[in-house]
Amino acid sequence: MEKVIANLNEILAKINLVCAEKSINPQSIELIAASKFRDVEVLRALNDDGRVTVFGENKVQEFKNKYDENLTWDIIGQLQTNKVKYVVGKVRYISSVDRIALAAEIDRIASQRNVVQKCLIEVNSGEEDCKGGLTVGEVDSFLTELHKFSHIKICGIMAVAPQGVGEENLKKCFKKVKEKFDEINARDVDFNVLSMGMSEDFLTAIECGSNQVRLGRILFGERPQVL
Numbered sequence: 001m002e003k004v005i006a007n008l009n010e011i012l013a014k015i016n017l018v019c020a021e022k023s024i025n026p027q028s029i030e031l032i033a034a035s036k037f038r039d040v041e042v043l044r045a046l047n048d049d050g051r052v053t054v055f056g057e058n059k060v061q062e063f064k065n066k067y068d069e070n071l072t073w074d075i076i077g078q079l080q081t082n083k084v085k086y087v088v089g090k091v092r093y094i095s096s097v098d099r100i101a102l103a104a105e106i107d108r109i110a111s112q113r114n115v116v117q118k119c120l121i122e123v124n125s126g127e128e129d130c131k132g133g134l135t136v137g138e139v140d141s142f143l144t145e146l147h148k149f150s151h152i153k154i155c156g157i158m159a160v161a162p163q164g165v166g167e168e169n170l171k172k173c174f175k176k177v178k179e180k181f182d183e184i185n186a187r188d189v190d191f192n193v194l195s196m197g198m199s200e201d202f203l204t205a206i207e208c209g210s211n212q213v214r215l216g217r218i219l220f221g222e223r224p225q226v227l
């Protein structure tokens with residue numbers, strides 16, 4: 001745990017530096033722990049430290065195993081429609097809404113439970129075929145379609161950047177998403193989360209206007225190998 005706290009100190013120092021350079025308020029950046037494969041005991045200890053208090057899980061099964069109602073959780077991984085019932089009302093955000101069928105199921109379950117589920121839409125900023133997520137060009141019509149769901153509240157965008165494209169292309173990708181985000185944020189004040197940036201690229205993402213970063217390895221160390 002000491003190592004995690006030391007990593008966190010370093011991460012925050014780096015964020016403060018970039019924010020100072022770019023005149024960004026560091027308090028406006030939310031750190032989420034991408035907590036897949038990490039023990040819930042470690043997450044509780046981190047939560048007690050008080051500087052990272054949201055845990056982003058990828059897989060519903062793992063989320064169910066770890067779930068502790070005293071912690072705040074997001075679902076940041078691809079979500080199957082048949083697993084929606086295990087997360088609605090238990091997570092702060094479902095951050096990976098990228099298709100109408102998924103939104104419809106979230107809305108249906110949320111309505112049954114008499115809650116409004118907050119969500120982010122997932123945008124694939126590099127527009128790779130292999131990943132989930134909408135293209136930037138699809139965002140407006142997708143949001144319009146989501147209007148019919150009264151038990152979902154869309155609070156922003158989660159974007160996953162392409163890997164290994166070089167700093168310039170990476171910035172281009174982030175900036176394109178940021179532009180779209182600003183456009184929507186200007187007409188909808190509740191659309192205010194821009195989640196971009198992971199261990200490899202969080203500083204660049206912050207420079208480009210991200211206000212939520214999802215950190216795994218840089219916070220916890222290398223992930224245990226799964227066989």
Ligand SMILES: *Cc1c(COP(=O)(O)O)cnc(C)c1O
Nearest residue numbers: 034058076198199214215216217
């Ligand atoms: C694992 C994961 C992260 C964190 O990845 P690291 O490179 O370990 O920081 C962020 N976002 C999503 C969606 C993830 O699955």
